[in-house]
Amino acid sequence: MIQTAAFYSLSALVLASALAVVLHRNTVHSSLFLGLSLAGVAGLFALLGADFLFAAQIMVYVSGIAVLVMFAVMLLGRKSDLHLRQVNALWGYALAVCAISAAGLLKVARGFAAAAPAAAPVPSTAAVGRLFLGRYLLPFELVSLLLIAALLGAVFFSHSEPAEGPR
């Protein structure tokens, strides 16, 4: 009962703030709504019994990515942006694409209506850690390599002096 109420309120929060992210004219407000939406997704993870995902979502998304996006918005923004249209001219076609995809996806979702929740969720952090260092060890190491590459790439591209080589 309380689970159902929590699910519906968190879903409403996530979807409403996602719509605000997409439709808001002011990009700073849009990035703040992005943080709210990601926090709501963290709540959904907690509701689904994914405790490690909940913590990782808060640490990586809400306090990492949302803040980074906010920095970028404030570095790039201008005052004149507030009076410009933020949606391009082809939004009607995009809406049609989304409506058709929504029909298909909802038809797919109807097939899972019978799957009721199993027993109460158990903490899964230990199982996730065992999978990381066991079955998924190679992807785990590759992902750390990817993070190093992203770090170096970010430093390289945002360096203020132009690097040597053809430009």
Added chain:
Amino acid sequence: MTLAHCVVVASLLFLIGVFGALTRRNIVGILMSIELMFNAANINLAAFDRFLHPQGAVGQTLAVFTMTVAAAEIVVGLALLLAIYRNTDTAYAEDYHLLKG
């Protein structure tokens, strides 16, 4: 709350992200919409893990991988955007037509 509810919420979040990625003019807005799509995929992974595979945690592990790739993507994307902004002085996608000749 059944699996269908979670799938519906994830689908709607994904479609909102698709709409934003197709229609936002600002590059930062497009990157934010892509983050919404990644999150929809993560909700689906966690939900299928909870309802169809309750004794394992493979779906949650895959969701953590997704999260890592998303973090790397947004970091490199924003750095590239800063570098382009320094040269072209605009953050709107339709102004990036250097390759058109």
